[in-house]
Amino acid sequence: MNYLILSHVPWEDYPYKRLLDLLPERAEVCFAGGMTSDQQAGSGVRPVSLAELKTLDGKGYTILVSSPYWLQDVLALKPGYIVALLEPCPEGEDNTMWDKYSALLAARADLVGTASERLYLEQNLYRPKVVYLGGDHPLSCGLIRRGDRLFFLTDYEAIWTRALTELWQPASPGAGGWLFTQHRLRADFYVSMCGKLPAQPTVHYLAATYLYLLGDEAAGRYLARSFELMLLHDYTDCLHSHYRFFSAIEAKKGNLELAVAQYEITAFTEEERKTAVRMRQWLDNGQFELLQAEIYRVNEDIAEAVRILEDLSCPEAQPLLLQNYITSFQWDKALQLLRESGPSGSEAGNIPLPDGAVLPISATPPASAVLLAGTEIPVYGGIQLPVIEGTLHLLHGRRHAAIRSFLRAAGAGGEARTLFAEMADLEEAVGRLKGEDR
Amino acid sequence: MSDSKHSVRNERLAGRYSYLEREGLLPLPVQDGITVVVELRYAAWAGECLNLLQQHSGASISLIGVAMDTDFPLKPLAEAFPGATFIPYEPGKYGVNEALAYAGTSFVALIEDSVMVTPGWVGNLLWPFVDDPSVQAVAPRSSTELGEAREQLHFGTEQELSAYVTHSLGRRQGEWHEAAVLCGSCLVFTRELLQRIGGFDSTLVKRQLMVADWCLRARQRGARLVLSDAMYVHSLQPLPEAHAKAEHDAMQDGVQAYLAKWGLDHSAVNVEEGILPIPSDVSVLPPRPGIALEKTAAAPVPLVTAVVYSERPLMLTPEESCESQKRLQGQQSYGNIRWVWIRDSRRDALPEFPVREQDAVIAVQGEDSWLHALENVAALYGSEIVVYLSASADYDSHYVKRIAEAVLHGSADLVVSRAASAMEEPAPHQGLSPLLPLKLPLERIAHRSGIVPGRITRQKVSGHGLQLEPQPSLAIGYIGGPPEANILPRRSGGEVRL
Numbered sequence: 001m002n003y004l005i006l007s008h009v010p011w012e013d014y015p016y017k018r019l020l021d022l023l024p025e026r027a028e029v030c031f032a033g034g035m036t037s038d039q040q041a042g043s044g045v046r047p048v049s050l051a052e053l054k055t056l057d058g059k060g061y062t063i064l065v066s067s068p069y070w071l072q073d074v075l076a077l078k079p080g081y082i083v084a085l086l087e088p089c090p091e092g093e094d095n096t097m098w099d100k101y102s103a104l105l106a107a108r109a110d111l112v113g114t115a116s117e118r119l120y121l122e123q124n125l126y127r128p129k130v131v132y133l134g135g136d137h138p139l140s141c142g143l144i145r146r147g148d149r150l151f152f153l154t155d156y157e158a159i160w161t162r163a164l165t166e167l168w169q170p171a172s173p174g175a176g177g178w179l180f181t182q183h184r185l186r187a188d189f190y191v192s193m194c195g196k197l198p199a200q201p202t203v204h205y206l207a208a209t210y211l212y213l214l215g216d217e218a219a220g221r222y223l224a225r226s227f228e229l230m231l232l233h234d235y236t237d238c239l240h241s242h243y244r245f246f247s248a249i250e251a252k253k254g255n256l257e258l259a260v261a262q263y264e265i266t267a268f269t270e271e272e273r274k275t276a277v278r279m280r281q282w283l284d285n286g287q288f289e290l291l292q293a294e295i296y297r298v299n300e301d302i303a304e305a306v307r308i309l310e311d312l313s314c315p316e317a318q319p320l321l322l323q324n325y326i327t328s329f330q331w332d333k334a335l336q337l338l339r340e341s342g343p344s345g346s347e348a349g350n351i352p353l354p355d356g357a358v359l360p361i362s363a364t365p366p367a368s369a370v371l372l373a374g375t376e377i378p379v380y381g382g383i384q385l386p387v388i389e390g391t392l393h394l395l396h397g398r399r400h401a402a403i404r405s406f407l408r409a410a411g412a413g414g415e416a417r418t419l420f421a422e423m424a425d426l427e428e429a430v431g432r433l434k435g436e437d438r
Numbered sequence: 439m440s441d442s443k444h445s446v447r448n449e450r451l452a453g454r455y456s457y458l459e460r461e462g463l464l465p466l467p468v469q470d471g472i473t474v475v476v477e478l479r480y481a482a483w484a485g486e487c488l489n490l491l492q493q494h495s496g497a498s499i500s501l502i503g504v505a506m507d508t509d510f511p512l513k514p515l516a517e518a519f520p521g522a523t524f525i526p527y528e529p530g531k532y533g534v535n536e537a538l539a540y541a542g543t544s545f546v547a548l549i550e551d552s553v554m555v556t557p558g559w560v561g562n563l564l565w566p567f568v569d570d571p572s573v574q575a576v577a578p579r580s581s582t583e584l585g586e587a588r589e590q591l592h593f594g595t596e597q598e599l600s601a602y603v604t605h606s607l608g609r610r611q612g613e614w615h616e617a618a619v620l621c622g623s624c625l626v627f628t629r630e631l632l633q634r635i636g637g638f639d640s641t642l643v644k645r646q647l648m649v650a651d652w653c654l655r656a657r658q659r660g661a662r663l664v665l666s667d668a669m670y671v672h673s674l675q676p677l678p679e680a681h682a683k684a685e686h687d688a689m690q691d692g693v694q695a696y697l698a699k700w701g702l703d704h705s706a707v708n709v710e711e712g713i714l715p716i717p718s719d720v721s722v723l724p725p726r727p728g729i730a731l732e733k734t735a736a737a738p739v740p741l742v743t744a745v746v747y748s749e750r751p752l753m754l755t756p757e758e759s760c761e762s763q764k765r766l767q768g769q770q771s772y773g774n775i776r777w778v779w780i781r782d783s784r785r786d787a788l789p790e791f792p793v794r795e796q797d798a799v800i801a802v803q804g805e806d807s808w809l810h811a812l813e814n815v816a817a818l819y820g821s822e823i824v825v826y827l828s829a830s831a832d833y834d835s836h837y838v839k840r841i842a843e844a845v846l847h848g849s850a851d852l853v854v855s856r857a858a859s860a861m862e863e864p865a866p867h868q869g870l871s872p873l874l875p876l877k878l879p880l881e882r883i884a885h886r887s888g889i890v891p892g893r894i895t896r897q898k899v900s901g902h903g904l905q906l907e908p909q910p911s912l913a914i915g916y917i918g919g920p921p922e923a924n925i926l927p928r929r930s931g932g933e934v935r936l
Binding site for chain 2: 018138139140141142143145149150151152154155158159174177178180181184185188
């Protein structure tokens with residue numbers, strides 16, 4: 001397998017050099033940017049210039065990309081596989097923009113890796129294939145030979161190599177088992193930490209979170225202890241952050257009535273109360289999958305919600321699925337879903353989509369959407385549809401189409417300046433990335 | 439001699455010893471080498487484990503690999519390590535005990551394939567036996583032992599591991615201490631102790647419990663167990679799998695059996711966390727029964743001597759010769775081959791190439807001596823089967839396996855393969871008058887040990903290939919070709935069916 005590295009820093013600062021030594025079935029490894037001859041000899045990595053990058057046949061490469069500002073190039077290359085290495089926003093970068101485009105990059109990736117446990121947990125709630133590139137396991141858990149060098153692997157390195165291999169061998173025996181393995185390792189770590197730090201609510205909460213991801217019923221016990229400790233420490237505003245989590249744990253166990261009751265206790269705002277009423281109706285009507293998916297969604301477990309909704313064919317499922325796609329930045333899928341659900345033959349007012357299809361904007365907005373005040377523009381989860389569509393145009397290099405979409409959105413809300421400023425900021429960030437030592 | 443001179447001398451000697459050990463120049467402190475039984479569980483690691491064992495254990499090591507799982511792929515290992523013996527997995531049988539029964543050396547090491555060793559590992563584990571004859575079992579420090587010997591470490595590379603072990607050896611050379619029990623992934627013991635207390639109790643399911651139980655039984659018979667402070671081996675730990683809980687439940691049966699066996703009911707056991715209860719005084723308990731070490735019908739792969747010859751002058755450079763040797767060795771799937779090259783040094787340039795301890799290159803001068811050596815090679819090298827291979831013929835990767843099995847399982851003394859194109863002559867001599875001497879293509883022949891197969895000459899027609907005129911008393915069988923062709927009249931009466 002050939003690999004192409006798109007980094008946010010020059011080679012000398014590249015933080016994943018050891019992971020490159022451990023790449024499975026490693027053939028050619030290219031780094032977009034400059035390298036000295038010593039660096040090339042020491043690493044076995046070949047530098048490629050920006051001009052050469054454009055000529056590469058992306059299909060033969062797995063791209064390891066660690067800056068969201070490479071996203072346009074990644075999409076243009078149409079690589080065999082995309083691996084997003086997510087990082088917290090570096091100093092000097094715009095936090096909002098970095099996070100947004102990181103989320104979009106992760107949504108397009110075949111595999112996500114991160115050394116930040118916060119990002120790891122966030123991404124686990126968005127999608128299934130996420131590797132934590134850190135760990136506390138003290139032993140070696142594998143090995144890999146490269147030439148005359150024998151490397152011993154840490155727990156996460158062993159998981160990393162397995163996850164990468166499964167990209168091109170998805171049907172291998174025990175495929176996907178590495179997800180369980182890493183959740184188990186993290187759960188074991190935090191459970192053991194609970195023994196050492198019995199009065200630490202955060203440690204108990206993290207233990208509960210990993211146990212929940214494993215589907216282990218012990219999650220409830222650790223969450224209860226965390227909740228008690230929060231109250232003991234006078235952190236009384238933890239109903240939303242802690243108590244609501246019980247509803248997801250109960251939903252996973254199939255105790256939907258209890259789950260709804262637990263959610264109702266935490267529903268304060270008008271929107272939350274409406275959601276609670278809807279949940280109660282679904283419970284009474286026996287629409288259990290919808291209810292389960294919604295409980296996962298309100299607990300930010302979008303991955304589980306999507307998993308259920310994608311298998312449902314009832315009309316109520318589609319708007320919920322759309323909402324979950326948009327929240328988790330799976331915007332391509334969101335537009336695809338809208339396109340499939342729109343009335344056929346509607347020509348007027350169609351929005352051209354990045355891949356040449358059209359989005360019928362005259363379609364009736366789904367139940368989860370609200371119309372922007374005084375306009376016909378649907379808004380999903382606080383995001384305007386034209387903004388989603390414009391952003392995708394921008395990422396696919398269609399600047400004019402993006403501007404038209406943004407103007408449509410701006411015409412309604414008067415936000416043109418903000419959208420164009422973001423566009424300019426993105427272009428500047430991309431220029432800065434490519435200008436640095438490359 | 440003054441004290442200061444004495445300590446200088448000791449220090450100097452210690453320095454010299456360390457140098458010899460570091461450079462791998464020290465022989466093992468045993469006469470007959472060591473048998474290393476490797477438990478094969480992890481296919482991804484086993485190759486490197488065997489590789490490091492071969493690299494760092496000196497010449498006098500006998501490797502026996504035991505597949506611990508029905509799915510374990512033995513074939514690639516048998517191909518990569520032709521000198522080792524492999525025992526396939528057999529349900530209901532504990533292969534380790536079978537392997538131990540075959541151990542013919544005074545010392546035996548039992549090791550998991552998750553263990554990575556470094557230079558000098560085995561020598562350092564053998565010295566305590568020399569230091570104190572009451573020592574009967576020794577283990578190195580590792581992540582799988584208990585108490586202070588339990589070292590949970592990670593090294594990024596083999597170089598980092600070696601540097602740590604070298605440093606550790608320098609600091610604690612020669613140090614060891616007595617242990618109440620050992621349960622780790624590497625254990626060295628005397629064959630004498632093995633014969634007294636027998637094998638491992640597989641009803642305890644979990645490996646650590648089986649090793650601990652064996653050590654406790656050893657102590658009941660007066661053996662001292664010791665931990666080497668100087669030596670560390672790196673034991674890899676498998677990642678937890680999704681079915682780990684089911685395995686954990688199965689292990690509980692083993693834990694209960696262990697506790698009951700040693701009268702430790704209701705004690706907590708968590709070997710992974712270093713918690714393993716043992717009786718406070720094993721000597722007051724009645725001796726626990728030994729576990730028989732029995733060789734089963736599924737014996738290790740028998741040794742085949744492959745006799746390689748070239749009927750044409752060799753015009754190869756040393757590199758080409760080495761390459762050709764490797765190619766011939768590498769292609770055969772059979773797991774236990776001793777390679778013997780027989781060359782006529784008048785005819786062939788004789789580039790030197792490295793061979794393993796058990797292999798040989800025999801150089802003789804002149805055609806007659808060369809043919810004579812080929813005829814009598816079986817008398818020189820004892821093995822169950824002798825196979826002749828021509829350096830210029832083509833063989834498929836299972837050739838040796840196929841013809842060796844035909845000799846082993848059939849009733850013929852000598853087997854001819856007619857399966858491949860290398861057999862230039864048609865199956866020819868069937869049906870011809872028994873008065874004409876039978877001539878068989880040598881490059882397609884295998885025979886039982888302990889016989890002289892017959893007279894070897896050059897083929898008259900081509901002048902290139904060699905042919906064997908078998909002893910009239912030998913029963914000859916054929917493999918390959920149509921089944922009916924494989925029943926041959928026995929030249930001295932009767933027939934042989936293969």
